[in-house]
Amino acid sequence: MYIPAHFDESRPEALHALINEAPLGTLITHGPQGLDANHIPFELAAAEGEFGTLRAHVARANPVWQQLTDGDEVLVVFRGGDAYISPSWYPSKHEQHRQVPTWNYRVVHAHGRIAVRDDERFVRGLVARLTRTHEAALPTPWKMTDSAPEYIDTLLKAIIGIEIRITRLVGKFKLSQNKEVRDIHGAAEQLKARGEDVIGDAMSALLVPGRAS
Structure with missing residues (x-):
């Protein structure tokens, strides 16, 4: 990925925060059939390994897990919002x-x-943790125990776990950092007025001391 210096984001805590904020990653693999991409919600264990560990699951019917060998190099791409900027x-x-x-x-x-x-x-532990995380904000969180045990057991047998030990994290936060302060502010306010708060708020944060990127 091409990263001009003013768009580089290398702080592990900022990169981990984006993964947690936008956990649906694109898993890119290269198997016998060539390149493949699968879109999967991931769990990040930030403290495991030098850069963290990602965990997820795929359908047993998905051939991706059979086309991989343990230790194969893969890439997961996480996107934390995007927006068109008018001059x-x-x-x-x-x-x-x-x-x-x-x-x-x-x-x-x-x-x-x-x-x-x-x-x-x-797999059971992973699904339980993902469920707790993403149901937590709901008025009545769903739990695995809300369904019949035999039903959950059947579904768990239909999925396969994957684990990725991160060896390198690369971040690009392109938020008009190469523009004047007034231009960053102007574009950010226009985005928020249009309801595009994710990038609008991220741009506004550049203007707050101690909250860059």
Whole structure:
């Protein structure tokens, strides 16, 4: 990934925060049939390994797990929002007429080595944790015990666990950092007025001391 210096985000805590905020990752693999991409919600264990460990599950019917060998190198891409930026939103454009459209976004690339975990205990624990995490904000959180045990057992047998030990984390937060402060503010306010708060708020955070990126 091409990363100009002003868009580079290398702080592990910022990269981990984006993964937790946007856990649906794109798992990119290279097997006997060539390149493949699967879109999977991941759990991040930030304290496990130098850069953290990712865990997820796929359908047993999905051939991706059979086309991999433990230790194969894979890439997982996480996207934390994106938005079109009009040059008209930059105050300086109206004075200098030297601005053009662009697209802002935040992405994290997690490089790592994968292991297939065809292990009922691993899968059951992972599903339970993912459920607790994503149901927590709901008025009446669903629990695995809300369903009949035999029904859950059948479903768990139909999925396979995967675990990725992250070996390298790369982040690109493209938020108009190469623009004047007034231009960042102008574009951020326009985005928020249009309901595009994820990138709008991220741009506004650049202007708050101690909250860059």
